[in-house]
Amino acid sequence: MRSSLLRLIPRGPTLLALGVLLGLVCPALADLVRPLMPITIFVIVLGTLLRVDGEAVVATLRQPSLSVLLPAVVMVACPLAIGVVGHTLGLPPEFALAIVLAVSAPPSSGTAAVARMLGLDGAVPLVVTVLSMVLAPVTVPLLAGWFGGLEISALELAMRLALLIGSAEGVAFLLRRHAAPVLAARGVVVDGIIVTALVLFAVATMAGIRAQIAADVASATFCLALAFGCNVTLQAAGAMLLPGTLPQRLTVGLILGNRNVGLVWSALGVTASPRMALYFAATQFPIYILPRLLEVLISRNKRKASA
Template sequence: MQALALPLHLLAWLGRQGTRAVAISALLGLFLPQLSALFRPYVGEAIFVLLVLAFLRVDPVAVLAHMRRPRLIFLAFVWMQVAVPVAAALLVTAFGPASLQPDLGLAVFLVTAGPAIMSAPAFIALIGLDSALSLALIVAGMLLTPLTAPLIGGLILGDTLPIDALALGIRLALLLAASAGSAWVIRRLAGTPRVAAAREHIDGLNVLILFVFAVAVMDGVAAHFAETPLLTLGVGALTFAVALAQMGLTMLVFARTRRDQAFVLAHACGNRNMGLLVAALGGTLPDLAWLYFGLGQLPIYLLPWLLKPVATRLAADHRPRDGDHIAAPGSS
């Protein structure tokens, strides 16, 4: 056991660095093309492990507190995973299938049809808002994505959807069931108290896997920049613009909701779990779609820092009204 003391200590330390370490990982991927090519074949496996770790960290009590008042969760889900992707499908149709490259249409599908990223509660807790609400949104999205994503894929991509819509739904359902089941088995074998006590170690392992994932999805980005710098910069700027547009529209749609909660919903809508859909598609994408997927990780990891002053002001300005229930910011 003494031989494991130092590695476990380092793993816990890495877990305490949390989202800062993850953000650095995303940037390192741009400068480690050799590692990117090495890790790319394991994107699917990395996503599976990330899902297992995320389910292992789920606090059922915090989720149930929001599920008992499901109206906001339901409306947010309908907006995020029905209204937004359907609007995107209509825009794609308006441009005409012949004028839109299939891989660009696939990028539109990835960035609108998926649920919120699994690390959303960690980002939300970091900026002091309601991470339990973020977690409840993820659970609802993960449960229903196998039903909605194939329909959205058919609307946006039509015959160019890489796999059959039914097969996509089945793959998503199996991926989620396998990851949730694995987490349940680990929790049963180790015991809930031991899993709770290992929280920092789980976070450290999460950071390591996120490093592998972030580096892997950056495969080819550096080469793209060397060959077509303007296109690469344009796609990078587009990923930020799409994320901010989804966030801004969500804030407007939920303007009558408490502003701090509206920000949580906006963060979820603007930061989609594209990796989940990539895994369901077999871990491969056309060249341009992969470029968008890789660069799309940058706003996911950088926007929480850029927008933290706004979120902090929302948290400070919020004054509870009679009947309001506020979950603890760190309850994730």
């Protein structure tokens, strides 16, 4: 099993893209996997916390641009900017709220693993993701309440997020306390488990989406274009936010663009309207497909550098 998981990691970007497409092409499979969505979110968050390295955390915390500025940009500045732009453009209220909720989510828990798959630095996205998850139970409900339109109170949303994140943190603490040497030696296995959970989550998010697309092609197309537009804009902004090499800037772009929408989606539960769920599902396409395109860009950049 260990060797099978290890083989998944280099193929990660391709597998993630195929996961979304598989769920869309095989709706019966997506419906079958759909009940596993909360479990996959828990496993992804837990795996991320298990991959935290104490030295990397300390090194990152010593850099205010990464430990203070970047989490603030990720969790506050980005959703505020996207929300203001959405309202300025006159987006329908459900879609305007959906993009705020999606962008207010912490970075995708698989971002660090994806960064490592792409040959980028996984330490920075890992630490920023953990810091952002700590902020999420406070910032997400406040931002959602400020923009308005939710059928769930800010307090209940905060409690649900705290439960989801806190339970994973509790299990991670126990595992790290009692099995730290094993975890340190099997880090790549944890990455393999994260990739597997990400693929299952990608398939699960497509449950019912094919029927929604058939029922309202215009809304589905709009959601897809909006999701790609938000993700690409945030990744481009992230790539220009901090100075550094191309790999460093691409890493920041991944942090800003790829969000753990499933965490917020799971916390909302049935209070997420069908249109909001459609947008949340649409966000998975750029999250899972763009890393494959980044892989091509990084490969070309490496070939030019070695030429």
